[in-house]
Amino acid sequence: MGIEISKISKRFGSTCALREVDLELKEQGLYGLLGNNGAGKTTLFNVITNRLYPDSGSVRVDGAETADRDDVLGKIYMMGEENYYPEDMKVRKAFELTSLFYPAFDKARALELSRQFGIDTKKKITKLSTGYASIFRMILALCVNTPYLLLDEPVLGLDARHRDMFYKALIEKFAETPCTVVISTHLIQEVAHIIGHAVVIRDGAIIKDAPTETLLEGCWSISGPRDKVADFVRGKNAVEESIIGGLSSVLLDGLAEDVPIPDGLEKQKATLQDYFIALMDKEEQRDESSCSQSI
């Protein structure tokens, strides 16, 4: 059961979008596909949903390959960043047709969400503003009730209030009808508490794939007077440091829970965003050093 992605590679001209990506989404849950713009998130989603074919590798959903099989494709629903609906189709019509293809589609819920978010269902899809076009696609995604849901940058273009409403609607849907949801985003901290599992992707390759709890285990931010902090972190795995005048803050990895913190220092659990940024910085440095080596 689950989605199995094996050795997926995809190249667009001279750009390598995906490099031998291996990923298994076995259990139901909320997964975050975290990465910066251009990391390959959308391409991966496109490959999973058979919108494009990879150069090599395979995707299996519940054991069966997705390629051109309607029964398998019908298990995954993707909310993309682009509109795939005909030019003059109205929102309401789209809802009706979705029932045709997804018998489990909750049309009543869709109409209720449309009301809550303020979408005019008589409007043509292509005439919706960017934000509302996103909301339209999101409402469909939240109501189709497929076992697998892929949300590609779902809150892009949404104002703060709508973002909040979206997360609440998503959590409610997930709590009522658990499934496998993958949210791809570069807004790390927004989804930090919602996702249970983080898959970090950089330059087409997956660099971390673990439950968020595991990733952040032992990750603490120690702050206080510079010297005191330096003393404490000596010999420990310091991932990142930021200094303001006489104060400094260091992100440590691998710090045991019960290590006593000296007076004057503050210990705070690292956020997923802190971790992510530190990870990206480390990877950048690694790239630069290998670059300079080859030069």
Add this chain to the structure above:
Amino acid sequence: MIRYLNQERPIFLQIADMLKDAILSGAYPEDSQIPSITEFSVAYNINPATALKGVNLLVEEGLLFKKRGLGMFVASGARKQLIGQRKEGFYRDYIQPMIWEAKHLEITSGELLEMTERGMEEHGDRNQ
């Protein structure tokens, strides 16, 4: 009640704390039903699994119990149990930090006792 989550402790522990506070204060009376996991996770914008973890912590401690088909209920005697728990940690969680802070500010023993008595008077005798 914690409306906003902080970065100090794991989320599920904060949920558990919040539930305990609510039971203690009477917001969730004994033998009454508490909100569902869905409601908690939506209210705090967290993964339902995390909310469940927090709730289960209280279930393990015997403060909550599940009624089949209905949901989670506060156990009778939960308040007493919590008061007992918290009294144990009172010295460690409140007295000790207070002493340290008092020492930093060079407050004497006598001054401290005076302040304590004044505080008890001002806030009345809460025997609930």
Add this chain to the structure above:
Amino acid sequence: MNLRAASLYKSKNALKSAGAYFIVLLLILLAVIAIARINVSNGGSSYVTFSGYTIGAWVMMLVMGITAIREDLRFFIQNGIGRRTAFVTQWVAALELAVLLAVGGQLFQFLANAIAQSVPNIRIGELYSMLYAQGAMSLSLWQHVESFVLYLGFLLMAYMGGMFFSLLFYVLNKTMQVVIAVSIPFLLFVGIPFLWPYFSAPLTALYQFCSVNSWNLLLVFLIITAVIGAVNGLITRRIHIRGL
């Protein structure tokens, strides 16, 4: 293959389109007849041949072929329907529409013939009658059958042709698109006259073959349809479906 849902979606449009077309053409015909009549009563002697239905139907199929494939590939993949089903529904929809238009064409000819009895200087013709019935306006039942079948081949060819160009422009990059766009008129006006002597023999043979009866022409239409259709299928198989 979830053909049922996909076909249902397409069928709803076919009937509407064909019905609308028929009504529009009928109105145009009536207008043309009225104008011709006025002309006659004013002493004019112009002779009008109206074959709008055939041309219009062909254009309609062409346009449908062009627009449907991209729209359908997108819409279907968004709803969990794959390329293969999308392609098959193109054929189903094309056939449905072709049948409706072909039947409409027979009806049109019949009506036109009835109406035009009173107007001597107008001739309403369609593909079959003009090629194989010396332009007769009244056709026998068998001739209607032959006409109907010929229409099917003719219209399917148009649909597949439209689809081909649509797909071509979908998969080619800008440069290639320009190359193709330029080479078509070039081929028509320079290439064909230049190559004519080399191909005149086989083409003449083909022409004679088709002149024998409508079934030969139908065969040619069907072969062309099959070839283009197969190419379309190959392109569709691995196409990258992008959004709007």
